[in-house]
């Protein structure tokens with residue numbers, strides 16, 4: 329089964345690099361969510377903080393293929409203030425009824441990934457088929473590659489088997 333779309337939001341580029349590695353390992357296409365209003369400098373970072381603390385849904389752009397054309401999507405996003413990054417929250421809320429099976433891959437300094445997966449599950453009223461996280465350090469030094477491979481393989485197997493899908497967490501080194 330190869331009908332999987334990876335959808336990424338990235339503020340400083342790490343999640344994008346992680347998503348690109350996953351796509352190149354599995355041969356999956358990549359689509360990107362971007363901010364409708366550019367984030368830059370201290371004000372941009374402050375807006376990230378407020379988006380998370382207030383659980384806001386900032387305006388976004390998405391020009392990728394319709395998620396409903398795929399059997400599964402992998403949502404890749406950073407953690408902000410222990411929560412899902414605001415633009416991914418906007419995407420999930422907007423696409424809620426068009427999303428097929430969802431796997432969640434969080435990119436973080438070290439803490440908060442379970443909250444992001446739980447929020448996505450709550451917004452969709454169904455649990456992600458898989459969730460995993462990598463740290464910024466693991467992305468920077470490349471040591472997350474084996475876990476990304478295992479995560480991608482697990483998504484593939486979950487879709488292939490089409491058994492009762494259960495949430496599975498592949499833990500990072502630090503959570």
Ligand SMILES: Cc1cc2nc3c(=O)[nH]c(=O)nc-3n(C[C@H](O)[C@H](O)[C@H](O)COP(=O)(O)O)c2cc1C
Nearest residue numbers: 338339340341342343406407409410436437438439
């Ligand atoms: C405003 C803000 C808040 C953050 N809060 C957290 C946090 O609560 N926990 C964490 O592990 N990392 C946190 N981080 C770190 C990012 O999740 C991490 O650097 C990630 O790799 C960034 O991904 P990106 O480069 O794709 O934007 C935060 C970063 C920003 C900008």
